[in-house]
Amino acid sequence: MKKATGVVQRGRGRPRGFDQEVALERAMLLFWERGYEATSLDELSAAMGISPSSLYATFGGKEQLFRAAVDLYLARGGGNMARIFAEEPTARGAVRRLLETAADELTRTDHPSGCMIALAGTQCSPGARPIQDLLRGHREAWHVALQARIQRGIEAGELAPGTDAAALTTLYSTLLLGMSVQARDGASRESLRAAAEAAMRAWPGAPRGPQDPA
Known part of the structure; x- marks a missing residue:
C-alpha cells in the first residue's frame, strides 16, 4: 500500500x-x-x-x-467596464453605473481598498518599467473603451453633436483614478457615491431617456 x-x-x-x-x-x-x-x-x-x-x-x-x-x-x-457598457442602454447610464460601482468596489472591506491597476505600480524604479507599462496599458484601454462608449452616445443623439468626447472621457477617467486614491486614504463608500453624483451633474446635452436614472 x-x-x-x-x-x-x-x-x-x-x-x-x-x-x-x-x-x-x-x-x-x-x-x-x-x-x-x-x-x-x-x-x-x-x-x-x-x-x-x-x-x-x-x-x-x-x-x-x-x-x-x-x-x-x-x-x-x-474589469467591470465591459460588462457595464454592454448592459446599460445609454452612455449616461453606463458612466453613472461605472462610477457608482467603483464607489462600492473600491471601498469594500473584504479586500484591499482602491484599484490594483491604478495603485500597484505608481512608484517604481527604472528596472520595473515593464510593470508600469503593463498597468498603464490597462488604464489606457479603459480610457479608450470609455471614450468609445461616449462617442456612441453622441452618434445616437444622446448628446449634442458638438460634445467633446475626449474631454468628457478625461473628466470621468480622472475621477475614477482619484476615487481609487481617496479610497486608499480611507474615504467612505458614501463620500465616493456623493462625488459620483456631483460628477454626473456635469453630464452635458440632450434630455435623458426613459431608462436612464435621474
Missing part, C-alpha cells in the same frame, strides 16, 4: 504540494495592498505558503507572478 503524502499528483514529474490558485490569490492581495516594488519575494513566499524555489518553478519569478496576479484581478471583477 502506498503511503498517503497529502501531495496532489500532477501527472509525471515532481508533485506540487500546494493549491496554485489559492497561492496566486494571496499574491494578488499582497501586490494590491503594497504595490509591486514594495512587495518582496520573501513576503510573497510567506503569504503564499510556498518556498521561493516553488514560486520560481511555478510562476517564473516576481514579474511573471505579478502579471498573473493582474490577470486574476481583472477576471475577478477589476
Whole structure:
C-alpha cells in the first residue's frame, strides 16, 4: 500500500504540494495592498505558503507572478467596464453605473481598498518599467473603451453633436483614478457615491431617456 503524502499528483514529474490558485490569490492581495516594488519575494513566499524555489518553478519569478496576479484581478471583477457598457442602454447610464460601482468596489472591506491597476505600480524604479507599462496599458484601454462608449452616445443623439468626447472621457477617467486614491486614504463608500453624483451633474446635452436614472 502506498503511503498517503497529502501531495496532489500532477501527472509525471515532481508533485506540487500546494493549491496554485489559492497561492496566486494571496499574491494578488499582497501586490494590491503594497504595490509591486514594495512587495518582496520573501513576503510573497510567506503569504503564499510556498518556498521561493516553488514560486520560481511555478510562476517564473516576481514579474511573471505579478502579471498573473493582474490577470486574476481583472477576471475577478477589476474589469467591470465591459460588462457595464454592454448592459446599460445609454452612455449616461453606463458612466453613472461605472462610477457608482467603483464607489462600492473600491471601498469594500473584504479586500484591499482602491484599484490594483491604478495603485500597484505608481512608484517604481527604472528596472520595473515593464510593470508600469503593463498597468498603464490597462488604464489606457479603459480610457479608450470609455471614450468609445461616449462617442456612441453622441452618434445616437444622446448628446449634442458638438460634445467633446475626449474631454468628457478625461473628466470621468480622472475621477475614477482619484476615487481609487481617496479610497486608499480611507474615504467612505458614501463620500465616493456623493462625488459620483456631483460628477454626473456635469453630464452635458440632450434630455435623458426613459431608462436612464435621474
